[in-house]
Amino acid sequence: MNQKKWMLLAVLVIAIAVFYGLDGQQYLNRDFFQELYQDNPALTAGIFFALYVAVTGLSLPGAAILTLVGGAIFGLLPGLLLVSFASTLGATLAFIFSRTLLRDWVENKFSGYLGTINKGVEKDGAFYLATLRLIPAVPFFVINLVMGLTAMRAWTFAWVSQLGMLPGTAVFVNAGVQLGLVEELSFKGILTPGLIASFVLLGIFPWIAKAVMETLRRRRVYSAFQKPKTFDNNLTVIGAGSAGLVSSYIAAAVKAKVSLIEKHKMGGDCLNTGCVPSKALIRSAKMAHYLKRADEFGLEQVAGDVNFRKVMERVQDVIKQVEPHDSIERYSGLGVDCVTGTAKVISPWEVEVDGQRIRTKNIIIASGGRPFVPQLDGLEHIHYYTSDTIWELRENPGRMLVVGGGPIGCELAQAFNRLGVQVTQVDHGSRLLHREDEDVSKLVMEQFIHDGVDLRLGHEAQAFRNDNGRQYLEASVQGQIVQIDFDVVLFATGRQANTSNLGLENLGIELTTRGTIAVNDYLQTRFPNIYACGDVAGPYQFTHTAAHQAWFCAVNALFGRFKKFKVDYSVIPWCTFTDPEVARVGLNEQEAQEQGIAYEVTKYGIDDLDRAIADEEARGFVKVLTVPGKDKILGVTIVGYHAGELITEYISAMKHGLGMNKILGTIHIYPTLSEANKFAAGEWKRAHAPEKVLEWVGKYHRWMRH
Incomplete structure (x- = not known):
C-alpha cells in the first residue's frame, strides 16, 4: 500500500x-x-x-x-x-x-x-x-x-x-x-x-x-418494436421436449390459447435419444450381466448370448411404447395447437414458423440442447457417434472408444461393455464422475474395471488418425503421446444449448458464458414476456429440472401480472444410472469444502443391509452431510442398487425441512432397501447420543438393581 x-x-x-x-x-x-x-x-x-x-x-x-x-x-x-x-x-x-x-x-x-x-x-x-x-x-x-x-x-x-x-x-x-x-x-x-x-x-x-x-x-426494452393490437395466442412454446410439453400442458389446462412448435420429434431428447433409450439399453445390459452372475444365485448351466440387433431394436420398441404419452394426438386432444416446423422469434410478440406468423402475448423458448463434439484434428476422417446418434447401431461395432467420463459417458460405456462391445473409456481427469466425491468415483471405477472396461484416465485427446483403415486416437499422457485403436467413437463430452437460428441475436437476447440463454429468477429474458427453460436455459440439464422450470415459466407468463414466482433450485436431485447407481441431492463433501460450508458426515455401508445381502447387491453406501451438532440435512449421496429410488426419502426430507431424527422415527418395511436410509439416520443418532445423560441413566439402572 x-x-x-x-x-x-x-x-x-x-x-x-x-x-x-x-x-x-x-x-x-x-x-x-x-x-x-x-x-x-x-x-x-x-x-x-x-x-x-x-x-x-x-x-x-x-x-x-x-x-x-x-x-x-x-x-x-x-x-x-x-x-x-x-x-x-x-x-x-x-x-x-x-x-x-x-x-x-x-x-x-x-x-x-x-x-x-x-x-x-x-x-x-x-x-x-x-x-x-x-x-x-x-x-x-x-x-x-x-x-x-x-x-x-x-x-x-x-x-x-x-x-x-x-x-x-x-x-x-x-x-x-x-x-x-x-x-x-x-x-x-x-x-x-x-x-x-x-x-x-x-x-x-x-x-x-x-x-x-x-x-x-x-x-x-420494447421501444424498437411495434406491439400487435390483437394476438393469436396467450402463449407460444418453442420446443416439444420435457420443458415445452409441461409448459404447454399447463397452459391448456388453465384454458389459455397455446401453440407448441417442434421441428423434429415430439418428446425431445429424453424420449428419442436420451433418458428412455439409454435406460432401455441399461436394462438389457443388466440382464446380460445377471446371466453371467447366475452361479451367485445358485443357478447352474445358465446360458445366454447377446443378440445385439435385437437389443437395439428393443430400445426402439420401448421408445414407440412411450411415444403416445408425448404425441401430437394426445396434446391436440388436451387443447394444444401442435405445429410442426422451424420456429424463429422475429419480435417480442411474433414467432414465424416456415413463413407463417403467430402473434402471441408470451413466448417460452424450450429448444433444448445437443451433444457437444470437440473439434479435434482428424475428426472428419473417422466415423463417430454421439448420444443422439448411437441408437442407429444395429451390429456390434467391435472396439468402441468412449470419450468422456461424465454421467452419459459412464452409463453408455458400461452398458455397451456388458452387451459384448470392447469398450475403452478415455477422460482427461484423474477419475470418473469428477463432480462426485472420490469414494463415489472409486466404487464406480472398481466395478467398471471388474466388468472389463479399459479405463484410460488422465488422457488428453489430441487428434484422430485414419492410417490405411487403422483408426486410432492420439492422446497426451504426462507429456507422452499414446495411440488407442478403435472401430467407432462415441463422444460423451457434455451438451450445449440449442440457441442458433432462433432469431435471438436480432432481439439482443443475451447468452451466458456457458452458451445458455440468460434469464432472471423468474426465467425471463431481457424481454419480460419471453421466457426460457430446460437445457437451453440451464443451469441444470436434467429432464426433471426442465419440467420443474416449465411450471414457473407457464404460471409467470400467464398470471405474472398478479403474482410472479421465483424458480426454486434449493433441492435438486439427480442420478447416474450406472451399476452401482449414483444418486445425489444437495451438497457433497467436495462442494461443501469448496464453498467453505461446515458439515458432519454420517455413512452407512449397504453391504450390512439384510435385503441387499439377500439380493446379492451388498455394496455401496448412504452418505449424509448434516449441520454440525444438528440433524439438518445439507446433502445426501447414495451409491448402490436402486439408489435413484432410495434418494427420494431424503429429497422429501430436505424439501420439507425434516431432519435425521424424523427419518429415524419413521417405520420402514423389513426387509427392504429403504431401511438403509433409517440405518444411516441411526448412525447419526448414535454419534450424537447424549453421553452425559446416558451416564446418569446408567447410574439410575444400577441403583434400581439394588
Missing part, C-alpha cells in the same frame, strides 16, 4: 474513532438541532450537512434518522436539498474509500451482494444503479461500498445516486416534516391526516418505485 493510501486509511480510522469517541450518535436527534437552529439557522444547516456526509461517508448507522430530523428542522424544500446533496456526497466518499482502501474487506464482508451487483452493472450500468436506489432491495451503505469495486466511474455513480435517491429522500423528508408538526406525543397528537398520509406513503413507496422502474424498463 502506497503512502497516499496509508494516509487516507489513517484519516478514515481517525474519523470513525472521533465520531464514536465524542459520542456522535447523541447529535442524531431533533432536540439538538432544534435548539441550535433557533440561535443560528445557517450554522445549523452547515453542521447538519457535515454530520450527514460523515455518517454516510463512513457507512455509520443513523442516516435514516438524520433524514427525518432534516425534514422536522428545516422543512420540506430546504431539508430535501440538504439531505439530497449530503447523502450523495457521503455515498460518493464511501464509494471512493471502498475502491481505494477497502477492496479486500468489502469483498469478504459483502461477497453475497458482489456477484449480483457486478452482473447488474455490466448488463444495465447506470440504469441498474438507479433501480437499486429507487427500490432499496440492498441497503444503501452496501451499494456504496460494493459499487466501489465495479468499473463504474465515480461521476456516473454520483449523479445517478443523486437522481435515484431523490424520490425516496423526498418521502422521508416529508415524513420528518409531519413529525416536526406533532406538538404532543399522544394518541390524538400523532393521528393527524398529514402524518398518517406521510407514513402510508413511506409504506407504499417501494411498490410505487418498483412499478415505475418496471414501466421504464419495459418501455426501454
Whole structure:
C-alpha cells in the first residue's frame, strides 16, 4: 500500500474513532438541532450537512434518522436539498474509500451482494444503479461500498445516486416534516391526516418505485418494436421436449390459447435419444450381466448370448411404447395447437414458423440442447457417434472408444461393455464422475474395471488418425503421446444449448458464458414476456429440472401480472444410472469444502443391509452431510442398487425441512432397501447420543438393581 493510501486509511480510522469517541450518535436527534437552529439557522444547516456526509461517508448507522430530523428542522424544500446533496456526497466518499482502501474487506464482508451487483452493472450500468436506489432491495451503505469495486466511474455513480435517491429522500423528508408538526406525543397528537398520509406513503413507496422502474424498463426494452393490437395466442412454446410439453400442458389446462412448435420429434431428447433409450439399453445390459452372475444365485448351466440387433431394436420398441404419452394426438386432444416446423422469434410478440406468423402475448423458448463434439484434428476422417446418434447401431461395432467420463459417458460405456462391445473409456481427469466425491468415483471405477472396461484416465485427446483403415486416437499422457485403436467413437463430452437460428441475436437476447440463454429468477429474458427453460436455459440439464422450470415459466407468463414466482433450485436431485447407481441431492463433501460450508458426515455401508445381502447387491453406501451438532440435512449421496429410488426419502426430507431424527422415527418395511436410509439416520443418532445423560441413566439402572 502506497503512502497516499496509508494516509487516507489513517484519516478514515481517525474519523470513525472521533465520531464514536465524542459520542456522535447523541447529535442524531431533533432536540439538538432544534435548539441550535433557533440561535443560528445557517450554522445549523452547515453542521447538519457535515454530520450527514460523515455518517454516510463512513457507512455509520443513523442516516435514516438524520433524514427525518432534516425534514422536522428545516422543512420540506430546504431539508430535501440538504439531505439530497449530503447523502450523495457521503455515498460518493464511501464509494471512493471502498475502491481505494477497502477492496479486500468489502469483498469478504459483502461477497453475497458482489456477484449480483457486478452482473447488474455490466448488463444495465447506470440504469441498474438507479433501480437499486429507487427500490432499496440492498441497503444503501452496501451499494456504496460494493459499487466501489465495479468499473463504474465515480461521476456516473454520483449523479445517478443523486437522481435515484431523490424520490425516496423526498418521502422521508416529508415524513420528518409531519413529525416536526406533532406538538404532543399522544394518541390524538400523532393521528393527524398529514402524518398518517406521510407514513402510508413511506409504506407504499417501494411498490410505487418498483412499478415505475418496471414501466421504464419495459418501455426501454420494447421501444424498437411495434406491439400487435390483437394476438393469436396467450402463449407460444418453442420446443416439444420435457420443458415445452409441461409448459404447454399447463397452459391448456388453465384454458389459455397455446401453440407448441417442434421441428423434429415430439418428446425431445429424453424420449428419442436420451433418458428412455439409454435406460432401455441399461436394462438389457443388466440382464446380460445377471446371466453371467447366475452361479451367485445358485443357478447352474445358465446360458445366454447377446443378440445385439435385437437389443437395439428393443430400445426402439420401448421408445414407440412411450411415444403416445408425448404425441401430437394426445396434446391436440388436451387443447394444444401442435405445429410442426422451424420456429424463429422475429419480435417480442411474433414467432414465424416456415413463413407463417403467430402473434402471441408470451413466448417460452424450450429448444433444448445437443451433444457437444470437440473439434479435434482428424475428426472428419473417422466415423463417430454421439448420444443422439448411437441408437442407429444395429451390429456390434467391435472396439468402441468412449470419450468422456461424465454421467452419459459412464452409463453408455458400461452398458455397451456388458452387451459384448470392447469398450475403452478415455477422460482427461484423474477419475470418473469428477463432480462426485472420490469414494463415489472409486466404487464406480472398481466395478467398471471388474466388468472389463479399459479405463484410460488422465488422457488428453489430441487428434484422430485414419492410417490405411487403422483408426486410432492420439492422446497426451504426462507429456507422452499414446495411440488407442478403435472401430467407432462415441463422444460423451457434455451438451450445449440449442440457441442458433432462433432469431435471438436480432432481439439482443443475451447468452451466458456457458452458451445458455440468460434469464432472471423468474426465467425471463431481457424481454419480460419471453421466457426460457430446460437445457437451453440451464443451469441444470436434467429432464426433471426442465419440467420443474416449465411450471414457473407457464404460471409467470400467464398470471405474472398478479403474482410472479421465483424458480426454486434449493433441492435438486439427480442420478447416474450406472451399476452401482449414483444418486445425489444437495451438497457433497467436495462442494461443501469448496464453498467453505461446515458439515458432519454420517455413512452407512449397504453391504450390512439384510435385503441387499439377500439380493446379492451388498455394496455401496448412504452418505449424509448434516449441520454440525444438528440433524439438518445439507446433502445426501447414495451409491448402490436402486439408489435413484432410495434418494427420494431424503429429497422429501430436505424439501420439507425434516431432519435425521424424523427419518429415524419413521417405520420402514423389513426387509427392504429403504431401511438403509433409517440405518444411516441411526448412525447419526448414535454419534450424537447424549453421553452425559446416558451416564446418569446408567447410574439410575444400577441403583434400581439394588
